[in-house]
Amino acid sequence: MSILRRAALAALALAASVAHAHSGSTAYLQAVVAADRVELRADYALRDLDDALGVDADDNGQLTWAELQTAAPVLLGYLIPRLHIAGDAAPCALTASPEVKVTDHADGPYVVFQFIAKCASVPGEWQLTDRALFEFDASHRALVRWQQEGHSSSATLTPEQQTLTLRGARSGWATLREYVHEGLAHVWSGWDHMLFIAGLFLPAALRREGKRWQPVQRLGPALADAVKLVTAFTIAHAITLCLTALGVVSLSTRLVESLVALSVVFAGLNNLVPMAGRVALFALAWVFGLIHGTAIAGALLELGLPTSGRLLALLGFNIGVEAAQLLLVAVLVPLAFALRRWRGYQPAVLWPGSALVALAGLVWFINRAFDMGWRLPI
Amino acid sequence: MTVVGGAEQSDGTQAPLSAGGRKRRSGSAKSLAALALSLSAWAAHAAEPYTPSSSDTVLLQRAAGAAKALREARGLSLPSDPASRVAAAQAAIDRGRSTGDPRYFGQAQALLGSDWTAPSPSLPVRLVRATLLQQRHDFAAALADLDAVLATDARNAQAHLIRANIRMVQGEPQRARPDCAALIGQAGLLVTATCIGTVGGLTGQAKSALQAIELTLAREPEAPRQIRIWALTQAAEIAERLGDLPRATEHYATALAEATAAGENDVYLKAAYADFLLDQQRSAEVKTLLAGEADFDPLLLRLALAEQQLAAAGDSKASGAAALHLKALQERHALVASRGDPPHRREQGMAALHLQRDAKAALVLAQQNWAEQREPADARLLLQAALAAGDHAAAEPVRVWMLSTKIEDVRLKPLLVQLDAAP
Numbered sequence: 106m107s108i109l110r111r112a113a114l115a116a117l118a119l120a121a122s123v124a125h126a127h128s129g130s131t132a133y134l135q136a137v138v139a140a141d142r143v144e145l146r147a148d149y150a151l152r153d154l155d156d157a158l159g160v161d162a163d164d165n166g167q168l169t170w171a172e173l174q175t176a177a178p179v180l181l182g183y184l185i186p187r188l189h190i191a192g193d194a195a196p197c198a199l200t201a202s203p204e205v206k207v208t209d210h211a212d213g214p215y216v217v218f219q220f221i222a223k224c225a226s227v228p229g230e231w232q233l234t235d236r237a238l239f240e241f242d243a244s245h246r247a248l249v250r251w252q253q254e255g256h257s258s259s260a261t262l263t264p265e266q267q268t269l270t271l272r273g274a275r276s277g278w279a280t281l282r283e284y285v286h287e288g289l290a291h292v293w294s295g296w297d298h299m300l301f302i303a304g305l306f307l308p309a310a311l312r313r314e315g316k317r318w319q320p321v322q323r324l325g326p327a328l329a330d331a332v333k334l335v336t337a338f339t340i341a342h343a344i345t346l347c348l349t350a351l352g353v354v355s356l357s358t359r360l361v362e363s364l365v366a367l368s369v370v371f372a373g374l375n376n377l378v379p380m381a382g383r384v385a386l387f388a389l390a391w392v393f394g395l396i397h398g399t400a401i402a403g404a405l406l407e408l409g410l411p412t413s414g415r416l417l418a419l420l421g422f423n424i425g426v427e428a429a430q431l432l433l434v435a436v437l438v439p440l441a442f443a444l445r446r447w448r449g450y451q452p453a454v455l456w457p458g459s460a461l462v463a464l465a466g467l468v469w470f471i472n473r474a475f476d477m478g479w480r481l482p483i
Numbered sequence: 484m485t486v487v488g489g490a491e492q493s494d495g496t497q498a499p500l501s502a503g504g505r506k507r508r509s510g511s512a513k514s515l516a517a518l519a520l521s522l523s524a525w526a527a528h529a530a531e532p533y534t535p536s537s538s539d540t541v542l543l544q545r546a547a548g549a550a551k552a553l554r555e556a557r558g559l560s561l562p563s564d565p566a567s568r569v570a571a572a573q574a575a576i577d578r579g580r581s582t583g584d585p586r587y588f589g590q591a592q593a594l595l596g597s598d599w600t601a602p603s604p605s606l607p608v609r610l611v612r613a614t615l616l617q618q619r620h621d622f623a624a625a626l627a628d629l630d631a632v633l634a635t636d637a638r639n640a641q642a643h644l645i646r647a648n649i650r651m652v653q654g655e656p657q658r659a660r661p662d663c664a665a666l667i668g669q670a671g672l673l674v675t676a677t678c679i680g681t682v683g684g685l686t687g688q689a690k691s692a693l694q695a696i697e698l699t700l701a702r703e704p705e706a707p708r709q710i711r712i713w714a715l716t717q718a719a720e721i722a723e724r725l726g727d728l729p730r731a732t733e734h735y736a737t738a739l740a741e742a743t744a745a746g747e748n749d750v751y752l753k754a755a756y757a758d759f760l761l762d763q764q765r766s767a768e769v770k771t772l773l774a775g776e777a778d779f780d781p782l783l784l785r786l787a788l789a790e791q792q793l794a795a796a797g798d799s800k801a802s803g804a805a806a807l808h809l810k811a812l813q814e815r816h817a818l819v820a821s822r823g824d825p826p827h828r829r830e831q832g833m834a835a836l837h838l839q840r841d842a843k844a845a846l847v848l849a850q851q852n853w854a855e856q857r858e859p860a861d862a863r864l865l866l867q868a869a870l871a872a873g874d875h876a877a878a879e880p881v882r883v884w885m886l887s888t889k890i891e892d893v894r895l896k897p898l899l900v901q902l903d904a905a906p
Contacts, residue, residue, distance in 0.1 A: 128780075128818055130586050146532075151543050153586075155550045166547035171538035206532035207542060211814060212778075214542045217532040243599065244589025246822040261823055 129244040138253040148215040187236040192228025288425020304372030304462035310442035320445035341394025349402035366469035368393040373463025583750035640670040654857020656685035684721035687889030726893035757785035766792035828852035842871035866898040
């Protein structure tokens with residue numbers, strides 16, 4: 106604070122005396138993001154810049170505005186190589202305003218620098234790096250405020266962590282595409298989900314007559330049935346997935362994961378020892394869908410929902426899950442249909458396959474429900 | 484070796500964003516989590532940039548030539564030879580001590596360069612590192628360095644002295660005694676006598692300890708000024724604990740006079756003397772003592788406490804000033820948390836107890852503080868907070884500590900009596 110300003114603020118003498126905290130060296134970075142551009146305001150303590158680079162040209166202890174203006178090119182020459190903004194790991198062009206300004210933070214006067222970073226495209230992820238002053242003072246910190254689409258986040262840069270990574274704003278289409286992809290990936294990499302579906306559709310080209318399985322006549326109705334079953338399952342899990350991901354409901358992970366394992370056991374056993382008829386199977390697919398939804402929500406939450414476009418992300422994720430399941434049905438059901446009249450299908454595929462599904466479900470169930478801590482290969 | 488954590492934040496007010504080349508998933512999850520963070524440190528410092536009206540406007544007044552001297556001492560890059568780096572770091576520490584400005588400690592650490600994290604650096608580096616670690620209350624890491632120094636050089640006086648000090652701050656004065664005894668013949672008489680006397684003052688021999696320090700002070704008028712100030716401060720505190728107010732007043736006054744003459748800004752001494760004055764309701768003197776010292780968090784707290792006392796005594800202007808200072812103090816604490824610095828729990832606890840009158844929060848802070856440091860002031864804070872919160876069990880660790888150390892302190896005993904008498 107200037108002496109002139111202090112005189113003018115005599116009425117606030119108390120506040121002025123307070124406003125000189127002796128904390129460690131602190132810089133304040135404020136970034137405002139607009140599409141592919143970042144406006145960066147960086148405040149460094151005048152005292153720190155004087156210590157590090159020399160602002161007080163005549164060394165008389167009085168740092169004047171004229172001296173600061175003269176030193177500004179040197180200060181910028183020091184800062185520019187140490188400040189980086191990158192979008193998706195590609196450096197963005199950083200231009201500095203040649204004009205510096207002054208401001209007051211709690212521990213005295215600061216020099217305000219303005220930068221604009223222009224990136225090649227709208228990045229999905231930003232990196233902000235500030236390496237300034239750490240080499241002189243190991244207790245230097247840079248407090249960052251990052252503003253994007255009306256949201257603010259804050260972080261602290263330290264000598265050990267001089268780079269900050271932030272998710273960028275992206276178009277609704279990009280969000281949708283990314284989450285469709287995540288939904289697909291979730292089904293393809295989640296063994297319990299796959300086995301449940303597989304268990305459900307091993308007998309897709311068969312229909313039960315009394316206690317025996319008989320081959321169906323046409324592929325069309327078999328496929329239609331399978332799609333309906335999968336869709337019932339998907340709608341059910343979309344409901345709980347959304348409710349859980351949005352924080353409306355929350356169930357214990359252990360309970361949910363155990364129930365998912367039980368549903369896999371059921372899907373396998375039901376092929377060996379028929380328990381549910383056609384209508385009951387739809388009802389069960391629905392109930393199990395509700396359970397799987399809460400389980401998938403866990404995976405989605407781990408991934409992180411974007412603050413903007415949350416609904417799009419949820420929609421994309423569900424579309425991805427449904428698409429993955431339909432793909433599975435599109436492969437499994439015709440295969441099962443082709444093999445339906447083969448003698449060996451039931452003894453060599455259906456029964457051992459279903460037994461395997463049930464067994465895997467049982468192992469999962471024991472592991473999850475009783476917290477066994479087994480490290481299973483799948 | 485523990486190094487102050489990167490973006491780790493205390494108090495849950497802020498969580499770290501991801502940094503460096505982490506995997507995308509965890510990175511984005513973390514940064515999303517951070518979107519909901521409080522921006523307290525920012526809110527406190529939102530300041531509009533301006534262009535000064537005149538070229539002659541003085542933006543900052545510093546000691547003439549100080550920055551130049553600093554730059555010249557440091558050179559353009561880190562000195563390549565280790566001896567001059569350690570010497571520069573030690574000089575920065577000395578400057579930090581005499582000004583009370585924590586930036587110099589960070590500069591000292593930077594001067595150590597990669598030696599700061601080296602598993603087994605040279606002995607001089609270890610000593611400087613231990614000093615810095617102790618200064619930031621990382622006692623375990625400091626002790627590891629000191630033990631290593633003493634394993635090689637069993638007579639190293641500086642290492643013994645720092646280790647003795649750590650033991651005392653940790654509330655184990657008995658364990659400091661061998662380190663103080665090891666100073667005999669290795670350090671100056673006043674240093675040795677003050678170390679041994681301070682231990683005695685905390686372990687049931689306060690009267691003879693005080694006499695010993697006083698005698699040595701009288702016999703060693705030519706001892707270095709910083710050591711005299713330290714000895715006088717210790718003597719004042721022992722006298723204060725013994726309830727000998729005139730003697731304490733005399734020692735504090737002499738210590739302050741010597742500090743002023745030496746151009747030292749001894750924040751510890753001023754805070755201790757301010758507490759002494761506040762206990763006697765001499766708040767006007769505290770305001771005089773600390774005028775212009777609000778820069779320093781511990782002194783800002785005492786200033787606010789003095790204003791609160793004045794307000795309670797009917798000074799209408801003082802209550803507004805106390806509120807302003809409390810607000811500033813809270814902003815400082817928020818900044819400390821944002822920076823990820825180790826929190827000053829003793830000061831936070833005192834502010835919660837005496838200024839905010841939040842007994843429960845004060846007790847939590849006092850207990851956390853007691854887990855880190857156990858000086859008489861920490862014991863007092865915990866007893867006061869336990870009493871205010873009506874939680875007698877919380878006072879138990881202090882009672883046990885008082886019995887085991889046999890400490891004599893006229894401020895602690897009545898608090899125990901009050902705790903016993905309360906329902």
